[in-house]
Amino acid sequence: MKHSNMKNDSMIPPVDPPSLAERIRLDMDSFTPSEKRAAHLLLSHYPFAGLDTVAEFATRAGISAPSVLRFVTRLGFSGFPDFQKHLREELEAQLLSPLAKASPLDKSQGAPALASFAEAVIGNLRATVENIAPAEFDAVVELLSDPRRHIHFTGGRFTGALARYAESHFRIVRSQVDFIEGQPALWRDRMIEIGKKDVIVAFDIRRYQEDVTALCETAAKQGATVVLLTDPWISPIARVARHVLPAHIVAPSNWDSSTGLLLITEALVAAVTKRLWETAKPRMEAVERLRNEKP
Amino acid sequence: MKHSNMKNDSMIPPVDPPSLAERIRLDMDSFTPSEKRAAHLLLSHYPFAGLDTVAEFATRAGISAPSVLRFVTRLGFSGFPDFQKHLREELEAQLLSPLAKASPLDKSQGAPALASFAEAVIGNLRATVENIAPAEFDAVVELLSDPRRHIHFTGGRFTGALARYAESHFRIVRSQVDFIEGQPALWRDRMIEIGKKDVIVAFDIRRYQEDVTALCETAAKQGATVVLLTDPWISPIARVARHVLPAHIVAPSNWDSSTGLLLITEALVAAVTKRLWETAKPRMEAVERLRNEKP
DNA sequence: TCTTAATTGAAATTTTTGGTACAGCTTTTG
DNA sequence: CAAAAGCTGTACCAAAAATTTCAATTAAGA
Structure with missing residues (x-):
């Protein structure tokens, strides 16, 4: 006679705990107003907000202690200490296995639209990763880590946003970073300052934009180094580019997907930040300090 | 005087806190036998062993509760709660500060950089996909497909670029789409036109920006529907948001990754385009025609 | 509008926890 | 070897924390 009431303990031993935070998020609708306030406080400083006393938690959430108790009870804990114990254990587990992230938890059929798109x-x-030569990637990191260079980001109609995204990060990591609008009228005059010391990082995918191409050609003619992030069909900018990093863009949509370009961008940001850490760290700290001074 | 009063904070205020663990290790010799047992327990499960109760800690260390108390007193704390508070703060600071992540330099460099980042x-x-309720996603698609609504996109320092990306696509798919800059000075006056018919799609991840929150709160107060794309810790904007779509953002980088947000964005664009195909198709064709006429 | 149900917080209550005094034991030292 | 100093745990107490009660308030329904 089997005692297989439990389904979970059959084969998959250490199933990643469905983080309490995730559960709270999903149940958010079913909470009362004050429970929502508790939930938001907890999620916004997860899980540290929950490690204080009930009174402290209640005050910070702007509700009463009993409401906090009702909140944790509703989450299925027998009481506040039980709740805290869970938080501690979760935190410890998470900290000990830094790669406990990709948690394949519930198999709840996600929105088919979203799920298939994601796949x-x-x-x-x-x-994308497989088609990028490591040497090429490293060379670009090297280039973008050279403090003597000026880095200019630009992009087309849709990819311009990615160029801005890159620029907003690199601007913090290092100096001499800016963004150039695609329209010729907006960059013509700036070209007089572009020379051998400059690097143009251009984002351009199909329906390649002529104005971006023109920008890069002009810059290249003046001696600038051009780095191109594009699609597998390669923008004509490649003719003047020193380095080309192509990303796959086809998705079940009427539009192309830029996720691969963003991946490369973020990987570049990460690598350059690490490379320039000695100088990047104080810059990041300074930015953080300024942020905190505002209020 | 024993200790130098000179503080090294003349210019660089908040640098590396001398972790309590380090201090304990250095002072180990000066401890009594039972204090050493306490110290060893704490260091071996640092700092979690210290987050339990005194009684628990004492039992696990194999000593009595008073010895534990004497131990923390000797470390300079006014009592056990004070000690715990310190541990929590230290842990929180270490976990939250993206600056702290870079301390152990790993040796992987080059090719694996991109590949492991991609993984x-x-x-x-x-x-991200698994943690989004299908109903929520569908509801947002429905909302953004309503031609009677005005759609406004906005975002923070880094996420603003994603908002622009979304806007540049939706602008073509449907009418009444725009982008709102985060700074209050730039949107204050526009708020008079925001009402029940408006939808605000806000992008906001940790280091949540107050100005974006303010924008959403103002808009919500006037009856607008707020859709929030955020991280698993949920921006405070959730308070006023009708729909919340969280994306996982932690990557092996000093920066958070926005790829999940971009995924959701593109999936929304794809779904809405399909939903509104009858009207979107002629719009897309018209845009293409205009592009070709320009030169 | 009135009634009913749900939600919430002030205050009282109970439980738990941290803290202290003191006596026994161990080690050190003259 | 004896006296002093230091260390440790038992037992108790005080303080703080969690929890329950219950009345007031608010929202929902008829």
Whole structure:
């Protein structure tokens, strides 16, 4: 006679705990107003907000102690200490295994639209990584880590946003970083300052934009180094580019997906930040300090 | 005087806190036998062993409760709660500060940089998809497909670029789409036109920006519907948001990754485009025609 | 509008926890 | 070897924390 009442303990031993935070998020609708306030406080400083006393938690959330108690009870804990114990254990587990992230938890059929789209995007990312020569990637990191260079980001209609995204990060990591609008009228005059010391990082995918191409050609003619992030069909900018990093972009959509480009961008940001850590760290700290001074 | 009064904070205020663990290790010799047992327990499960109760800690260390108390007193704390508070703060600071993550320099460099980054991002995407309620996603698609609504996109320092990305696509798919800059000075006056018919799509991840929150709160107060794309810790904007779509953002980088947010964005664009195909198709064709006429 | 149900917090209550005094034991030292 | 000093645990107490009660308030329904 089997005692297999439990389904979970059959084969998969250490199933990643469905983080309490995630559960709270999903149940958010079913909470009363004051429970929501408790939930938001907890999630916004997860899980540290929950490690204080009930009174402290209640005050910070702007509700009463009993409401906090009702909140944790509703989450299924026998009491506040029980709740705290869970938080501690979760935190410890998470900290001990830094790679406990990709938690394949509930198999609740996600929105099919979203799920299938995601699978396609993931396929793109894998293909993108495989088709980029490590040497090329490293060379670009090297280039962007050179403090004597000026870095200019630019992009087309849709990819311009990615260029801005890159610029907003690199601007903090290092100096001499800016963004150039695609329209010729907006950059013509700036070109007089572009020379051998400059690097243009251009984002351009199909329906390649002529104005971005023109920008890069002009810059290259003046001696600038051009780095191109594009699609597998390669923008014509490649003719003047020193380095080309292509990303797969086809998705089940009427539009192309830029996720691969973003992946490369973020990987570049991460690598350059690490490379320039000695100088980047104080810059990041300074930015953080300024942020905190505002209020 | 024993200790130098000179503080090294003349210019660089908040640098590396001398972890309590380090101090304990250095002072180990000066401890009594039972204090040493306490110290060893704490160091071996630092700092979690210290987050339990005195009684628990004493039992695990194999000593009595008073010895534990004497131990923490000797470390300079006014009592056990004070000691615990310190541990929590230390832990929180270490975990939250993206600056702290870079302390142990790993040796992987070059080719693996992109590949391992990609794997982490893929993990994020999977986790993101699994944690979004299908109903929520569909509801947002429905909302953004309503031609009678005005759609406004906005975002913070880094996420603003994603908002622009979304806006540049939706602008073509449908009418009445725009982008709002985060700074209050730039949107204050526009708020008079925001009402029940408006939808605000806000992008906001940790180091949540107050100005974006203010924008959403103001808009919500006037009856607008707020859709929030955020991280698993949920921006405070959630208070006023009708729909919340969280994305996992932690990557092997000093920066958070926005790939999950981009995934959701693109999936929304794809779904809405399909939903509104009858009207979107002629719009897209018209845009293409205009592009070709320009030269 | 009135009634009913749900939600919430002030205050009282109970439980737990941290803290202290003191006596026994161990080690050190003259 | 004896006296002093230091260390440790038992037992108790005080303080603080969690929890329950219950009345007031608010929202929902008829």
